[in-house]
Amino acid sequence: MSRVVKLAVIPGDGIGREVVAQAERVLDAVTADGDVAFEKTRFSLGAGRYLETGDTLTDDDLAAIRSHDAILLGAVGGTPGDPRLKDANIERGMLLKLRFELDHYVNLRPSKLFAGAPGPLASPGEIDFVVVREGTEGPYVGNGGSIRKGTPHEIANETSVNTAFGIERVVRYAFELAGRRRNKLTLVHKTNVLVHSGAIWQRIVEQVASEHPDVVVDYLHVDAATIFLVTDPSRFDVIVTDNLFGDILTDLAGAVTGGIGLAASGNINPDGTFPSMFEPVHGSAPDIAGQEKADPTAAILSVALLLDHLGLRDEAARVQRAVEADIADRSTPRSTSEAGDAIIARLQA
């Protein structure tokens, strides 16, 4: 073995645990004969951990995770309305904390309509685009507060923070990606209303565009972008957008390409200063948890993104192909582990 990859595995809550189990099996299978060994550390984090210990993500957890080369995450979140979770915000306290602390400034979310995948659109056409969602600023920074709380005079503010530094690095990433794809980049924002945050995004996209004369640049307001996602998704190649618009667009994109059961994502720190984190776009789905009903495909495709990020391009491509073959040929409903079995069988075929 010439190389060891230290992988932090965070199964999380609900179906996160079930899908990660299959993703790990796929990872093991595809790397079994290679010369890279994965050394895994399992972290118990999420609503389950919070209910046991009261912790969301301690400094020790964070330091331990940071010492890894990459992270595989399932999903986190308890049962909605669980009174014991009333004062916890697992999303901000754990998931977003990891994205922010590990400077995951690129939230990479590919959307592809695989042959055979079910989808809600009558004539979807070819869908193959990537959303490059900014991951460390915008409306997600948590800069807000409330006065006269709980009274009829309450005022709650929430500030979106957008920096030239933060935008430029993610925009550069998006242009480079577009250059390796179909040379088309669409900025999505709401510049006609959010004039300050919109103007800085527009200025920086224009500036970086001048260094990429081959890339055709387009702009859409976020509302119009949602229309095109259902009426003409083929028009998109790379979309670059802020944290909140990216959140919205990628769920919708997942839906139009067969459901978020298939949507993978990478939270990437391209500098390599911190480990990048790979996770399905879906949540922990407490309503179907523990029943082996969840589709592990999104988690398995997240393994493909992880392998690609680690430079293991052949392995990534093999996982991707196995999943595509599986999607093309699904018939009877399967349990989570049967789906894993099927994909592993394709891998080994």
Next chain:
Amino acid sequence: MSRVVKLAVIPGDGIGREVVAQAERVLDAVTADGDVAFEKTRFSLGAGRYLETGDTLTDDDLAAIRSHDAILLGAVGGTPGDPRLKDANIERGMLLKLRFELDHYVNLRPSKLFAGAPGPLASPGEIDFVVVREGTEGPYVGNGGSIRKGTPHEIANETSVNTAFGIERVVRYAFELAGRRRNKLTLVHKTNVLVHSGAIWQRIVEQVASEHPDVVVDYLHVDAATIFLVTDPSRFDVIVTDNLFGDILTDLAGAVTGGIGLAASGNINPDGTFPSMFEPVHGSAPDIAGQEKADPTAAILSVALLLDHLGLRDEAARVQRAVEADIADRSTPRSTSEAGDAIIARLQA
């Protein structure tokens, strides 16, 4: 004539002028034999006016408009990228200024899939819901700014302002509407991330809910809501949400119900202190302007909303029925005025 309604008509730019012409014809036709007279004043506002005079909306314009009972608006906005409009923001300076100055705190956007309407979904099911979008606060307030502008150290902030006062009045409106419909209300927000603005929305919805025990209350994060809009739109009855999420959801809702060529809206001041304003959800579409290609249906359905708001329920229902009959029976492509002719013929049949 026992009653005179003073109507301000703002055709605006591009196809706005063409669709408003048909909407006015329909209004004239449906009120011809009634005992309400519409006294119309035409206002030239929008990109065209700005290019001529440099004004977006002067104090005099505003005072004059305010003295009317209601407003019919087409669409505003010039050609994207027109260098002469670089320093203008017609949307903020005119459209949003009207919504804010006239305290249009309810932005009412019905979404209905009419029999025969084309749509992108393979199995849409029955779609019939209304989005009650807050219209005077949230991320739309324009409270923001930038420091070190144009430099690599620029920081642009944009603050969403949410008040108990502003939220409570629109939430009350939404609950009352749900009570007159199918008794279901869905709050859409992003409470797990936008904790401050999300918490105040949630608190007020819970509080008003206690006065409406018959209304079943549901909550969805905005990203999940976009998924359901394409996978299960029948689940919605009344959606209440903030200004930005409402903007996004209603464009998507328009798309799934046959395109924003059919989507009407009312900017309503329920108190009656200021005139309410009715407009199609679509924009001025400069690319097809002046060619009589635009579908005037959304503008005509906006007339139905206007009539309903004025208490002319029979007339509103007649317009609505004429449009539904027309949609059910469209065949060959028609010009904007031919579409107007067809709907007027149905009205008079």
